[in-house]
Amino acid sequence: MIKNSLIALFIFILLCQPVFALDPNDLLINSAYNCDPAGIKQALSLGADARVETLDGQTALMFLARCGDTPQMKDAIAHLIARGASPALLGRFGNEVYSACDIAILHGNIQTARLLNKAGAPCRKKIN
Numbered sequence: 255m256i257k258n259s260l261i262a263l264f265i266f267i268l269l270c271q272p273v274f275a276l277d278p279n280d281l282l283i284n285s286a287y288n289c290d291p292a293g294i295k296q297a298l299s300l301g302a303d304a305r306v307e308t309l310d311g312q313t314a315l316m317f318l319a320r321c322g323d324t325p326q327m328k329d330a331i332a333h334l335i336a337r338g339a340s341p342a343l344l345g346r347f348g349n350e351v352y353s354a355c356d357i358a359i360l361h362g363n364i365q366t367a368r369l370l371n372k373a374g375a376p377c378r379k380k381i382n
Contacts, residue, residue, distance in 0.1 A: 278297050278298075278300040278301045278302035279297070279302050279303055279306040281293060281296065281297040281300065281302060282294060282297035282298065282302035282303075282304070282306060282314050283306060283308060283312075283314055283317070285297055285314075286313075286314035286315075286316075286317035286318050286330075287317045289317075289318070289320075289321035289322070289327065291326045291327065291329065291330035294314065294318075294330045294333070294334065295330070295333065298333070298334075298337055303338075304334045304335075304337035304338045304339040305338050305339055305340060307343070307345070308345075310345060310346045310347070311343065311344065311345040311346050312345040312346070312347070313339060313340075313343055313345060313354070314334055314339060315331060315334055315335070315339050315340075315341055315343075315354040315370070315375075316343075316345050316352070316353075316354045316357050318330055318331050318334070318354075318366075319331075319354040319355070319357040319358040319361070319363065319366055319367075319370060320357050320358070320360075320361040320363070321363075321366075322361075322363055322366070323363045323364070323365040323366050327363075327366065328365065328366060328369055331366065331369060331370065332369070335373050340374070341353070341354055341355070341370045341371075341373040341374045341375035342374045342375060342376065344376075353370075353375045353376045353377065353378075354370045354375045355367050355370040355371045355375035355376060355377040355381075356376075356377060356378050356379070358370055359377065359379050359381065364381060367381050368381055
């Protein structure tokens with residue numbers, strides 16, 4: 255009886271696995287939020303839309319803008335832009351509206367801000 259129940263549970267889990275799989279767009283946003291360039295590339299290879307937004311209008315570029323000026327982060331940003339992400343979009347964070355460039359500046363990521371501004375992201379503050 256217990257053996258049959260365990261076998262049935264195992265088969266159920268195997269059959270339902272695709273239902274519980276993470277959507278590529280969710281993987282993209284989660285990877286960007288967690289500053290994971292490898293996860294971003296994986297999500298894009300699985301068909302994620304580089305232009306996907308959260309309910310508040312936040313994009314993967316916006317999340318990445320706070321992750322630092324490392325070559326890996328700048329490469330991930332360039333990869334997203336090449337796949338169609340729009341640096342010009344504005345997202346809502348609380349009561350404020352920010353661009354990816356604004357977010358990079360707020361976090362002290364000046365090289366990232368320059369990259370985003372050159373790609374079309376508006377910046378409220380002047381980049382030194």
